[in-house]
Amino acid sequence: MTTTERQLVTIVAESVLRRRLLDDLRQLGATGYSISSTDGSGTGGRNTSDWEGPHIRIETIVRDDVAEAILAHLVEHYFSNYAVVAWASTVRVARPAKFD
Amino acid sequence: MTTTERQLVTIVAESVLRRRLLDDLRQLGATGYSISSTDGSGTGGRNTSDWEGPHIRIETIVRDDVAEAILAHLVEHYFSNYAVVAWASTVRVARPAKFD
């Protein structure tokens, strides 16, 4: 069957950003997302999850341009002050229209 | 070390499909899977997780042909009536035989 390429953007962030990030995603053109919680540690040293509770892990399948926009947005607004990590990868989906 | 390419198929679906989807995966040739729960929202509007509980998120590493078969199967049996999203991506594994 024919599949189409889309971008899967995964964001791991401290939970206090939950509402904000989900709003941002919608505005940047994501049509949906999946969210779960995760723990972890990184270079930020101090782990906010100790008092904020577990991090959130967001996955959203989007068009390439939206993926670009999301990463750029994260860099501009969150990377400097918050515990946020994000990555994008190419995936194949069966119903591309659902994510446009 | 030498790695071999396989397909990682990720399925996010409403929890009521749990038993069915896992049976389907086995029959379609998946040798194993990992399953966790997730929340989310999409174009389906109404979120079944409100009363069904969190969605399930299934990951299964399979051969390319099996990945194709899984996506095709999902499109045919579930996409129209259920809250299901799935994507496939290429990953590298160390023990390909384990997934054949």
Added chain:
Amino acid sequence: MTTTERQLVTIVAESVLRRRLLDDLRQLGATGYSISSTDGSGTGGRNTSDWEGPHIRIETIVRDDVAEAILAHLVEHYFSNYAVVAWASTVRVARPAKFD
């Protein structure tokens, strides 16, 4: 915006290995990780999670050479005796330095 390629290594393992695996990752050069829990089944037949509790699922973004080293390390030390599955995929990140 410019993104750089890195490797996302995902490890699913029985929970008893938690402390060990996280130590190994640090020593092999991972600068951070995200960890959550998952259930699943595979070819190992008997599912250790019945009495050990859910598996752990570790994600770590690393340089290509570190990814190689991690997979090699897992094959050598864990694959034969423990319930461990791992895969690597190429992802794009905005702040490559964070993962070096």
Added chain:
Amino acid sequence: MLSSAIVDNLLSAPVLAFVVAVLVTLVKGDIRLPDGLYPILSTYLLLAIGLKGGKGLADADLGDVWQPLLASIVLGAITPIVAYVSLRRLGRLGVIDSAAIAAHYGSVSAVTFTVVLAFLEATGEPTEGFLAGLLAVLEIVGIVVALAIAQAHLAREGGESSWGEALSEVLRGRSIVLLIAGLAIGLAAGPERLEPVDPLFVGLFPGLLTLFLIEMGTIAAQRVRDVREAGWRLVALALAIPLVNGLLGAVAGSLAGLGVGGTTVLATLAASASYIAAPAAVRIALPTANPGLYITASLGVTFPFNIVVGIPIYYAMAKGLT
């Protein structure tokens, strides 16, 4: 008289918690219970109900039980048909959606059951101990009948329906299994041997039910938007069907020789709509049915109606009839 019963019910901790949670959620306050607590509480409630029923059965003699049991089976067969016919005729809904919704009204809501027990407890009205046994019966029969209706239709159409699977989904599902396990343990151990576990399963019951209803309130409130979309016909029927089925339940209860308490409970069960077992079964058996309709009706309208004003009404019916 009725109004005072409504106020008493409204000011009881569980119902009050439900109403407060609905209001808070409507003003966008975050009062959801932590994930993981909801399944724990529902597991607890089902087990506790089962144990209570099992203890009751241990004391009761078969003579008292068979008539209410028969009445429950009959109700399980009639109530979904009442729902189905009114949804088709008055609700102008298709066969599938009508059958889907009917399955919810044929089945029962265990939480509504616990609320009516708490209400009667507070009112000082005694209840037969074995009523939880009827709950298990009613939960199943109604779903089966409603799915059979859809099944028959689909067969005629040549459409495929996996209702065998749906049935086993119900029978092996946690809600039925926990209820029956509780019944079995309670029946085998009997009241004395269960005293050590009473602090958990009896003493904490009202408190944990209150906690649970906070979560129910947030869930129900999220359905309000859908209620608007669902249209006035469905909303009206989601209020009318419980009253009709409640009356049938009250009649059946009094005929079966239940006291005022037991009759009130049977009426409430008949009036209640399932929002756990039924949706899961229907989702499998009738995937094309619109969840927006059956969840909105059962969870968004009938459930709040029953626990806030319905229960006192069924109590009044029971007193009138026995």
Added chain:
Amino acid sequence: MLSSAIVDNLLSAPVLAFVVAVLVTLVKGDIRLPDGLYPILSTYLLLAIGLKGGKGLADADLGDVWQPLLASIVLGAITPIVAYVSLRRLGRLGVIDSAAIAAHYGSVSAVTFTVVLAFLEATGEPTEGFLAGLLAVLEIVGIVVALAIAQAHLAREGGESSWGEALSEVLRGRSIVLLIAGLAIGLAAGPERLEPVDPLFVGLFPGLLTLFLIEMGTIAAQRVRDVREAGWRLVALALAIPLVNGLLGAVAGSLAGLGVGGTTVLATLAASASYIAAPAAVRIALPTANPGLYITASLGVTFPFNIVVGIPIYYAMAKGLT
């Protein structure tokens, strides 16, 4: 006298559990409670506190309440300023970090509140029922004042601060919402109607608080490393500010006509530092503030100090002043 009160407090189950958990964690023992239990326990504690306060308000007449209420608002305005000024002057911290920390000392710690209640309960000292109402007020006012300070400064700098959002974060946040929901339910239902839920919300309270403090101990212990980094100035202030604010609280309480118990509670609230509502609000409103400073001060130093030795001190102050 004071020392014996400290020993009594230290040997109470909740405080002892906290201390043991700290020690175990420091020797790398794994005593963390399972994930998911922490949010369940904090939800429970907030609801239980709210219900208790609501019951108290139901009994109290407005005449007794308005003065303490006023005192709380005044305290909510003064305590963060005390903190801010001392952090700027003595702590030599920047505006942002000072305001961020001040928000924590302006707000309150609900857990510290529950520990002082348990302490007074054990001491046999009666407390006014409506105190939990003051908790809700104090939790908010202090944060607002402190954020306003930062806000004013940032405005001058032309910097952007999303403090409107931060405020709604606090007001709609679970801790305030659960507290207020509990107050509303308790107030509406009143003591008699809540008796069925007392086994859960009253009977289990000390035990679940003890369980909760085990988790708090592990979290506080993880901050110890940070305490070293934070420097002696901040640590000293994290001990001094509570004592000053505690004294202010004791004075305010006695002026407001509270008894020894109520005055002790108000002093403890004034002395306590928030580590749930405040951090979340500050993280949003002042993202450039260093969490390493405000969490270490509130959770790593002030919280342990207050529950182990602070409470008996505030109790002594209260007895001296009333």
Added chain:
Amino acid sequence: MLSSAIVDNLLSAPVLAFVVAVLVTLVKGDIRLPDGLYPILSTYLLLAIGLKGGKGLADADLGDVWQPLLASIVLGAITPIVAYVSLRRLGRLGVIDSAAIAAHYGSVSAVTFTVVLAFLEATGEPTEGFLAGLLAVLEIVGIVVALAIAQAHLAREGGESSWGEALSEVLRGRSIVLLIAGLAIGLAAGPERLEPVDPLFVGLFPGLLTLFLIEMGTIAAQRVRDVREAGWRLVALALAIPLVNGLLGAVAGSLAGLGVGGTTVLATLAASASYIAAPAAVRIALPTANPGLYITASLGVTFPFNIVVGIPIYYAMAKGLT
């Protein structure tokens, strides 16, 4: 006499819950408790046991304690050797698998401990308060001895074994830590000061144990398939070893001057097999050992055997010997 004790035990809520859960799971019913409840319950049980033991130690004087303590250490050394030798000789298993399984029989099952306490409670048989202290000792010694056996062998073979790590895994692991933390808190606070937390840690104990055993039943039932594979030799030994070790425990208990209750408990501990601490340690120290063997033996055969029929047998032994 014995048979009636077996029936009494079988009809107690916890054991009944276990049996019902096993049966339900075997007929593919879904009675698993929600994820997250299992770790919460085991945390609770370990803390509650520890607190009980701590209270007991607070009252006991060293004179009564040192003999049972010595007996426990001796048992901790002998029982794994009994297991190891019989598994090698009669079970015809390799060194690694024999040592791995022996570690489980040398260690103890805290849940079996709680079931025997509940059984004696129901029987009205008094027990020494400090027994939970022995539990902590026994849990560790047996594992160490068994791992030492394997260690010695592996050293000879020149094979590598990370048993230091395994040991710290046990000592820092949650089960030991929670137990010891509970003991410390109970010992320091003493009975009076712990009264406020009794509703949680004493009152709810039988109920929460019952809930826990439902989950244990589902887990044990999942091992049934493995039991078939494991072969009759292992199954036979998984029934014989507990009886032998139980007898040794009963003898040791009576020699150590314990009463019938305490002797029954020590016998049960000696007979019980660990399925939490031991598997985790063995998985690390002896990765090549086959979990299918040691989990099946301890969890699939010995655990059900002990709680259903073993305990009354050990009780009979104790009565015969003291």
